[in-house]
Amino acid sequence: MSSPQEIQQAFQNISISGSPNRVSKSPVQSFMNNLPHRLSVSKQKTLKPFSSGDIKVLLLENVNKTAIDILTKQGYQVEFHKASLDEETLIEKIKDVHCIGIRSKTKLTAKVLSHAKNLVSIGCFCIGTNQVDLEYATKIGVAVFNSPFSNSRSVAELIMAEIVCLARQVGDRSIELHTGTWNKVSNKCWEVRGKTLGIIGYGHIGSQLSVLAEAFGMHVIYYDIVGIMAIGMAKQVDDLNEFLGQADFLTCHVPETSETKNLLSLPQFAAMKDGAYVLNASRGTVIDIPALIQAMKVGKIAGAALDVYPQEPPKNGDKLFVDSLNEWTSELVSLPNVILTPHIGGSTEEAQSAIGVEVSQALSKYINEGSSVGSVNFPEVSLRGLSLDQEDTVRVLYIHHNVPGVLKTVNNILSDHNIEKQFSDSQTDIAYLIADISGVDQKDIKDIYDRLNATEAKIAIRLLY
Numbered sequence: 001m002s003s004p005q006e007i008q009q010a011f012q013n014i015s016i017s018g019s020p021n022r023v024s025k026s027p028v029q030s031f032m033n034n035l036p037h038r039l040s041v042s043k044q045k046t047l048k049p050f051s052s053g054d055i056k057v058l059l060l061e062n063v064n065k066t067a068i069d070i071l072t073k074q075g076y077q078v079e080f081h082k083a084s085l086d087e088e089t090l091i092e093k094i095k096d097v098h099c100i101g102i103r104s105k106t107k108l109t110a111k112v113l114s115h116a117k118n119l120v121s122i123g124c125f126c127i128g129t130n131q132v133d134l135e136y137a138t139k140i141g142v143a144v145f146n147s148p149f150s151n152s153r154s155v156a157e158l159i160m161a162e163i164v165c166l167a168r169q170v171g172d173r174s175i176e177l178h179t180g181t182w183n184k185v186s187n188k189c190w191e192v193r194g195k196t197l198g199i200i201g202y203g204h205i206g207s208q209l210s211v212l213a214e215a216f217g218m219h220v221i222y223y224d225i226v227g228i229m230a231i232g233m234a235k236q237v238d239d240l241n242e243f244l245g246q247a248d249f250l251t252c253h254v255p256e257t258s259e260t261k262n263l264l265s266l267p268q269f270a271a272m273k274d275g276a277y278v279l280n281a282s283r284g285t286v287i288d289i290p291a292l293i294q295a296m297k298v299g300k301i302a303g304a305a306l307d308v309y310p311q312e313p314p315k316n317g318d319k320l321f322v323d324s325l326n327e328w329t330s331e332l333v334s335l336p337n338v339i340l341t342p343h344i345g346g347s348t349e350e351a352q353s354a355i356g357v358e359v360s361q362a363l364s365k366y367i368n369e370g371s372s373v374g375s376v377n378f379p380e381v382s383l384r385g386l387s388l389d390q391e392d393t394v395r396v397l398y399i400h401h402n403v404p405g406v407l408k409t410v411n412n413i414l415s416d417h418n419i420e421k422q423f424s425d426s427q428t429d430i431a432y433l434i435a436d437i438s439g440v441d442q443k444d445i446k447d448i449y450d451r452l453n454a455t456e457a458k459i460a461i462r463l464l465y
């Protein structure tokens with residue numbers, strides 16, 4: 001059996017490459033437009049049929065092995081990195097990949113994405129997609145996928161455990177004993193039974209937590225911008241101040257948006273009960289940490305558990321507590337009853353493995369077949385069955401601006417052939433059409449491509465044959 005060091009070594013910054021000549025497992029004989037579909041026609045290389053071995057996938061942030069296995073089995077060339085990359089390296093690496101897989105740390109900004117000339121899809125191997133400039137990705141016709149609930153239970157369990165740990169000051173007792181001090185106290189240590197848990201954001205995580213908290217005998221109230229059916233005996237409270245005043249424990253499970261930035265700041269802490277506890281495992285921008293420090297210093301808040309921070313270090317072993325990242329950190333660590341965890345809410349074997357499977361399957365279905373089911377920025381479009389095993393059949397994937405007259409123009413181009421199946425849908429400014437056409441001679445393919453490419457509404461095209 002290998003030693004832990006050997007195992008660790010083996011997994012450090014591994015680069016895994018599939019064989020470029022491996023034949024796709026997919027029944028689809030296809031052309032993946034591995035050419036820059038956003039470059040002008042004159043810059044295109046020769047069109048050629050799809051080989052999965054041409055597909056380059058870059059996986060960052062220690063994405064689970066299940067994903068590496070699934071994507072490698074597809075025949076793709078998979079490059080894997082344990083950590084995130086600095087912006088300069090990321091820009092260099094993203095230039096020629098067709099697909100990138102990230103977690104919550106890698107920032108795919110418009111600047112970074114503007115260098116990604118071959119990119120067709122992004123996989124967020126997590127729940128949050130705030131780290132990707134979704135508007136820009138959509139604008140350049142790149143489909144983004146995530147895993148909407150595979151780690152929800154893991155986060156809910158961590159929060160439930162932390163509620164009990166805060167109520168019993170477990171973190172402080174443990175630190176004391178680690179440093180040699182026996183300090184057996186019951187002063188201001190509580191049972192959670194009969195206390196009120198306030199959940200801000202009653203989505204996948206918030207509602208799972210609601211179930212766990214009730215099993216512990218807690219009363220659950222929640223605040224959400226939309227009306228959501230309560231689970232068990234939980235109650236929705238619409239007025240934020242009224243809600244804040246009722247909670248003994250307050251936990252945040254909202255996405256990062258402009259509305260959730262500093263959702264909890266001085267006025268909200270002031271509206272809370274004296275001696276309440278605050279938890280955040282959503283995003284670091286949701287709580288105003290300097291305000292939390294002030295509220296704790298005056299005894300308004302009796303304890304806090306934080307899993308996420310406005311700035312997080314890029315890799316394991318790096319320091320969170322440096323002024324250049326978060327200047328308030330020395331004050332935060334000196335406070336009693338503060339549990340700090342390094343963004344591990346979703347970090348369980350179960351969650352990571354399920355996310356790896358879910359996202360990599362969605363990515364390969366999109367790459368091989370064009371199915372956008374599960375995408376967060378594209379309309380969900382998929383065509384049943386695959387008639388592409390026939391020599392003369394081509395699947396057209398046409399991503400375009402959602403403007404009048406496009407179907408007429410596209411179908412006019414396709415109408416020289418038999419349109420076997422077609423499906424199109426739109427979502428705000430973007431629309432996506434998939435069509436299977438038969439009776440296509442190989443020499444017609446370039447003509448179809450060129451004519452579609454010349455349409456005004458086009459954002460991106462791929463032809464699978």
Ligand SMILES: NC(=O)c1ccc[n+]([C@@H]2O[C@H](COP(=O)([O-])OP(=O)(O)OC[C@H]3O[C@@H](n4cnc5c(N)ncnc54)[C@H](O)[C@@H]3O)[C@@H](O)[C@H]2O)c1
Nearest residue numbers: 127128201202203204205224225253254255281282345346
């Ligand atoms: N710490 C971790 O490791 C970890 C793991 C998973 C998810 N997360 C974070 O947790 C967030 C929530 O996850 P989820 O799966 O429960 O999301 P979700 O989309 O299922 O639920 C979010 C809920 O928040 C509500 N909401 C949005 N804006 C709000 C506002 N301004 N005020 C009140 N409610 C608001 C939504 O209506 C929704 O019901 C994710 O977006 C992600 O950023 C962190």
Ligand SMILES: O=C(O)[C@H](O)COP(=O)(O)O
Nearest residue numbers: 103104105126127128346
């Ligand atoms: O958005 C999420 O799912 C969580 O924040 C977890 O992110 P991670 O995969 O980077 O741990």
